[in-house]
Amino acid sequence: MNAPKKKAAAPKPAAQDIASEIAPGQSIELLKALHILTREGKLNQDSRRKLKQVYHLFQFIEKLLRELPATDAGLTLADHGAGKSYLGFIIYDLFFKALGQGRIYGIETRAELVQKSKELAAELGFERMEFLNISVAESTESERLPERIDVVTALHACDTATDDAIAFGLRKNAQAMVLVPCCQAEVAACLRQNKALQLARTPLAELWRHPIHTREMGSQITNVLRCLYLEASGYQVTVTELVGWEHSMKNELIIARYTGQKKRSAAERLAALLDELGLGSLLAGRFPLPATVRA
Numbered sequence: 130m131n132a133p134k135k136k137a138a139a140p141k142p143a144a145q146d147i148a149s150e151i152a153p154g155q156s157i158e159l160l161k162a163l164h165i166l167t168r169e170g171k172l173n174q175d176s177r178r179k180l181k182q183v184y185h186l187f188q189f190i191e192k193l194l195r196e197l198p199a200t201d202a203g204l205t206l207a208d209h210g211a212g213k214s215y216l217g218f219i220i221y222d223l224f225f226k227a228l229g230q231g232r233i234y235g236i237e238t239r240a241e242l243v244q245k246s247k248e249l250a251a252e253l254g255f256e257r258m259e260f261l262n263i264s265v266a267e268s269t270e271s272e273r274l275p276e277r278i279d280v281v282t283a284l285h286a287c288d289t290a291t292d293d294a295i296a297f298g299l300r301k302n303a304q305a306m307v308l309v310p311c312c313q314a315e316v317a318a319c320l321r322q323n324k325a326l327q328l329a330r331t332p333l334a335e336l337w338r339h340p341i342h343t344r345e346m347g348s349q350i351t352n353v354l355r356c357l358y359l360e361a362s363g364y365q366v367t368v369t370e371l372v373g374w375e376h377s378m379k380n381e382l383i384i385a386r387y388t389g390q391k392k393r394s395a396a397e398r399l400a401a402l403l404d405e406l407g408l409g410s411l412l413a414g415r416f417p418l419p420a421t422v423r424a
């Protein structure tokens with residue numbers, strides 16, 4: 130009997146295929162340090178996905194950065210819940226580096242990640258990157274950050290860190306905010322507790338009767354409230370998808386551009402939604418609307 134034929138190995142991607150997946154001017158050393166490229170300069174399945182995700186997000190951010198008016202001191206960007214600072218490093222490498230001015234701040238509570246990012250920035254000569262081992266909430270008042278930050282990013286910053294990033298952006302008069310929210314437990318907990326008082330006896334209450342639905346509805350409602358809050362605070366908001374659903378369940382991308390037009394209708398809808406869902410206690414803390422808009 131003939132020996133079973135061996136399955137032909139999948140062809141390895143040629144070097145030029147990998148080059149076509151990497152942005153022009155991108156530091157190969159950076160991609161290796163971020164473990165996006167292997168030591169041999171290759172991409173694996175996981176890192177290819179990560180690279181695709183970061184590049185996809187970078188395209189949105191680059192467009193916003195290019196639209197902003199130039200300032201003498203250069204643009205500033207704060208990345209909240211930075212983790213290993215993939216995003217900050219890629220933005221610096223592909224945009225800030227060539228400008229020769231401007232500064233990126235990475236905000237992260239895990240000290241070891243902050244230390245590693247500092248070391249990597251020093252190694253690569255990325256002089257205008259700073260990493261702060263503080264929480265997003267603390268960063269709003271920190272003297273180590275400038276009074277004004279042009280662009281705020283928060284990619285999968287945990288739980289309410291996205292809300293803290295929005296508060297930071299408002300306080301710093303950010304021209305743009307780019308948010309990819311993570312899971313959020315605060316609204317779901319309120320929903321669970323109050324079981325949406327006014328809607329409890331309507332069929333709509335079915336939307337969050339089961340615990341898994343309560344959680345998902347909590348996240349969905351949170352993002353809707355965040356968008357309304359941004360619109361009421363003078364931002365034009367676009368909501369889109371970061372990458373295909375197959376890559377991540379948390380891929381909602383919220384892009385907010387400052388126009389200065391504070392939408393009263395958004396403030397009214399925000400207040401009405403909070404009220405109907407029995408979430409009114411959140412209004413004062415999470416979504417403090419200026420009196421002029423609320424009135």
Ligand SMILES: C[S@@+](CC[C@H](N)C(=O)[O-])C[C@H]1O[C@@H](n2cnc3c(N)ncnc32)[C@H](O)[C@@H]1O
Binds near residue numbers: 215263283287
């Ligand atoms: C899921 S990771 C995302 C990291 C990175 N943005 C990315 O997408 O690769 C979330 C990061 O946010 C950090 N983090 C969570 N809450 C934070 C807070 N309140 N302030 C600052 N960092 C926070 C965590 O330590 C973690 O590194």
